[in-house]
Amino acid sequence: MEFFLEVLVGGLLAGVMYSMVAIGFVLIYKASGVFNFAQGSMVLFGALTYVSLVERQVNPVLAFGVTLAALVLIAVLIGRLVLRPLVNRPPIVLFMATLGLSFILEGAAQLFWGAQVHGLALGIDDKPLNLAGIMISQFDIFAAATAGALVLALSLLTRRMRLGLSLRAVADDPLAALAVGVRLPRVWAIVWALAGFVSLVAGLLWGARLGVQFSLSLVVLKALPVLIIGGFSSIGGAIVGGLLIGAPEKLAEVYVGTLLGGGIENWFPYLLAMLFLLARPAGLFGEPAVERV
């Protein structure tokens, strides 16, 4: 029973890590209707830039600032060079453009910083703590707390502030938003910069656990099923989706995977997401689409 609980809690905390990546997706999807496949590359780019700067004896806080500035610059460029010319095109075209974007970011990150694996220490040990008889990693708790703080801050931002109002206006109807004077390019830049910030935080947490390397960009594939279950347009949904994916995934790996020869982690979340979709095609918190001819 204790072992079961440990696996369950470990899975839930892993799920929180998935949600961190998924939140970046949701932000961009809400504000520009773009399904941003490049989110994983942004995670890689952010973490790789940060770790390379720190390795070159740059003060960690300064390195964080510089990396963030680079991500903001990228966000502005994306708005200018990619989103603006593609405005009013079908969503599928925008998705494919982000596919191209992910190639550019991955190529650029490795061109500048090389392809070797970097270790990353954030000063929090990956030591198990004994909480009421269950062993939980200290690092996982830290990651979960960070994710919680991020979600809280982002939902405050989108619900309580003027900026959030314009974000929601753009998401609802870009043309109407333009008509009432919302500056669309600025909203794009802000949202992509925010997503860049989230992906940097996610990249640092993931990087501290797995090492900063190319495979970091593959967390995008972990975040997809999370997104499906939570719905594309809900930040809270991303967290719930992460928990709903993380726990069953680890439980299945431990209890079912051993029977099947292991390695089912790769496809199990997708299977779960698919079954889920058959019951609720718009996700748990997504808005069902209304169709008219």
Next chain:
Amino acid sequence: MSSLQSNASVSRKPGAQPRRSSLLRLSGGALIALIALAALIAFVAVPRLSNDYWLSAILIPFLVLSLAGLGLNLVTGYAGQLSLGSAAFMSVGAYATYNLLVRAPALPLAVDLLLGGLITAAVGALFGLPSLRIKGFYLIVSTLAAQFLVEWIFTRVSWFSNNDGSGVLSAPTLSAFGLKIATPAARYLLVLSVVAVVFAMAFSLVRSELGRRWMAVRDMDTAARVIGIPVGRTKLLAFALSSFVLGIAGALWAFAYLGTVEPHGFDLNLSFQVLFIIIIGGMGSIGGNFLGAAFIVLLPILLSHAAGALASVGIEAGQLQNLQKILFGTLIIVFLIKEPDGLARLVQTARNRLRDWPLRA
């Protein structure tokens, strides 16, 4: 198969002049002469004139990737269902054909390929089932599920690899009509024949009633349903026929190009490559697949030739892969912005200009 043939006959109806068919503007005689000339060059002149490197490193992958592009184009370009699982369906075709070759040696190669394609079509329709209920981005998940699940199954279940422990199967020597297909030239001819047949079928398929239904579903599925198109069946047929083509392409990729059958030869990267072929070549175009595939195959080769020049400016050879990635990504975005119909459209525009070139500036 029967559905393919009946659709081919439907397409001969008069007035079936689609928007993008620049080929049909030629008169019938000129068209036949042109096709005969192209066939003569491709089947007779090319194998005699090119060396083994050209055949096995450029022409064979070019043709197989064109075929794979065609497969994806049917479901994504024509029916509008985005798929990221092309490589998975290719691997199903490769493994199905391998097992048929090994377990039923009496069957001729053409039947093996055909059955391999049909098995892949069934698998494709299975993974297309979610498209009945979900659409758009949510559908990506279903095709990605195919990608990971199929890769896992072929790695873990040893029955598919004939209980061979190594995981990497060397492809058996193929033979057709009593002749062994061992030299690059023979493999090239095999691939070329299959490609010619499948592309000919695809040309009439997209002009048939089914092809039009696909386009109607792609352009607006609610409207398609209103005018009485069975949307679900149409989507499933798109997945099945697309997977049929992808399965054959996968078998050729394993037997004629790689020479091995292994799950890692069909990873997500290959799926992306096939997707790039149709973006660059042109979505909803048959001939564009050749252009896109030529681009994908030739660009890395040109880049590695340019490596010598780049080395003198201080860029290492190891960085080439990163540069190539950046270049591909940039090209994708540029194409999506500037020419969403891809190279196929560019070629057509050039041809239209050329036709009345001396008379108009």
